Amino acid sequence: MKFIKQTSYFKHLIITLVTLFITAIAFLYSGLYSMGADDPHYDVTTWALETLRESSIARASGDIQVPTDLNEPKRLLKGGADYNDMCAGCHLKPGTNETDFTLGLYPSPPALTKLTFNMSDETAYYQRNFWIIKHGIKASGMPAWAPGHDDERIWNMVAFIKRLPELTEEQYQVITARGKSSSGHH
Amino acid sequence: MNKKFYMSLIALPLVFSVMTVQAHSEAEHMENAEDPNCEAMKGMDHSKMNMSDPVMVAMMEQCKDKMNDHHPENNKSDSHGDEGKKKHSDQDDHH
Numbered sequence: 001m002k003f004i005k006q007t008s009y010f011k012h013l014i015i016t017l018v019t020l021f022i023t024a025i026a027f028l029y030s031g032l033y034s035m036g037a038d039d040p041h042y043d044v045t046t047w048a049l050e051t052l053r054e055s056s057i058a059r060a061s062g063d064i065q066v067p068t069d070l071n072e073p074k075r076l077l078k079g080g081a082d083y084n085d086m087c088a089g090c091h092l093k094p095g096t097n098e099t100d101f102t103l104g105l106y107p108s109p110p111a112l113t114k115l116t117f118n119m120s121d122e123t124a125y126y127q128r129n130f131w132i133i134k135h136g137i138k139a140s141g142m143p144a145w146a147p148g149h150d151d152e153r154i155w156n157m158v159a160f161i162k163r164l165p166e167l168t169e170e171q172y173q174v175i176t177a178r179g180k181s182s183s184g185h186h
Numbered sequence: 187m188n189k190k191f192y193m194s195l196i197a198l199p200l201v202f203s204v205m206t207v208q209a210h211s212e213a214e215h216m217e218n219a220e221d222p223n224c225e226a227m228k229g230m231d232h233s234k235m236n237m238s239d240p241v242m243v244a245m246m247e248q249c250k251d252k253m254n255d256h257h258p259e260n261n262k263s264d265s266h267g268d269e270g271k272k273k274h275s276d277q278d279d280h281h
Contacts, residue, residue, distance in 0.1 A: 077244050167241065177221055
């Protein structure tokens with residue numbers, strides 16, 4: 001008696017799972033999902049994706065060795081020049097509040113000019129930013145910069161980003177300018 | 187839904203990154219390099235600057251060549267007249 005009940009329970013379970021699976025596949029092919037970047041996720045989807053992102057990055061970046069000389073002015077200069085060339089279009093610079101990228105990308109690139117350091121753990125903050133810049137973020141506009149850029153260059157940008165929110169427009173200009181004529185840094 | 191769609195999912199970020207990067211090496215970035223606007227720095231209140239702050243040191247480093255060109259005693263007579271300079275001498279008058 002008990003045995004019969006159990007088999008019918010499993011039968012129902014399997015039928016339900018198979019139906020769900022087929023529905024999911026049918027949905028993928030139906031074209032009903034709205035893929036536009038201008039059509040935001042449900043809150044629950046956003047929550048799920050952000051939780052996935054943060055847990056993944058925290059786990060992957062936990063062992064990264066943070067250099068001890070991130071406060072070196074030289075790093076700010078190199079990182080600043082690279083930031084201005086490669087990142088400001090999406091992540092802004094002092095004095096700009098939006099670009100086509102901040103308006104159009106979804107998820108929208110955060111304004112790194114406003115994102116002040118607010119993690120209690122400074123090491124984790126550095127590790128997270130380094131990992132994100134090096135590997136990028138899947139299915140977002142954030143590229144991986146490892147191809148073509150060695151770790152040192154990435155650390156320079158990590159160092160620069162930490163100070164970026166405090167910079168005035170003038171300070172930003174002086175620090176990020178590569179200088180046609182200056183023999184300073186290359 | 188289909189290959190085309192997935193391709194664009196991959197291609198779009200690629201296009202963006204290529205547009206913003208274009209050059210990988212630092213040397214290649216030099217083509218449209220800007221000079222640091224060091225005149226702006228001269229107008230700053232030096233007494234409020236913290237000389238041990240890396241941001242400050244980095245700015246001094248960027249401007250050290252410029253700073254040496256402009257000998258303060260020549261300020262009135264030399265011909266490097268540009269807008270940054272004007273701002274600077276306005277402030278000088280208040281000292």
